[in-house]
Amino acid sequence: MERTTRYSKKREAILTALRQTDAHPSAEWLYQTLKVTHPDLSLGTVYRNLLFFQQQGTVQSVGVVNGQERFDADTTPHSHFVCTCCGAVIDLPKIPMDANLNQAVQSQYGFQVERHELTFYGKCKTCMQSKHFEEDVLS
Structure with a gap:
């Protein structure tokens, strides 16, 4: 028997909060942001709903950054850049996703590839311009 999903203001x-930001927030960030307007919201509720959204295909995980899983409401295929200094996660919509890569992996390894993700890691422009980054480079 299929379970029906009831409407929830918190959900x-x-x-809505996830769709209105391009910061790729963590559950904790969403919780802190929404706690002001939803004082009875729990962190567990945020986690359960993020899992629900992932299962529905409404949200995707971008991975763990600085110990926190980060989420994206844009589920279209696109690449990301993760700053290893400040933890920013930035969409890279202009980097083309190579459909031939799926076929190459299938041919070479015999896997059935459904999709792939491409994530770049390094320092963002803001961190590169900061004094902290300059000191790291010089030492």
Whole structure:
């Protein structure tokens, strides 16, 4: 028997907050942001709803950055850049996703590839311009 999903103001608020930012937030960030307007919101509710959204295909995980899983409401295939200094996660929509890569992996290794993700790691422009980064480079 299939379970029906009831409407929830908190669930709607979590998804709306996620869709209104390009910061690729963590559950903790969403919780802190929404706690002001939803004082009875729990961190567990945020985690459960993020899992629900992932299972529905509404949200995707971008991976763990600085110990926190980060989420993206844009589920279209696109690449990301993760700053190893400040933890920013930035969409790279202009980097083309290579469909031939899926076929190459299938041919070479015999896997059935459904999709792939491409993530770049390094220092963002802001961190490169900061004094902290300059000191790291000089030492």
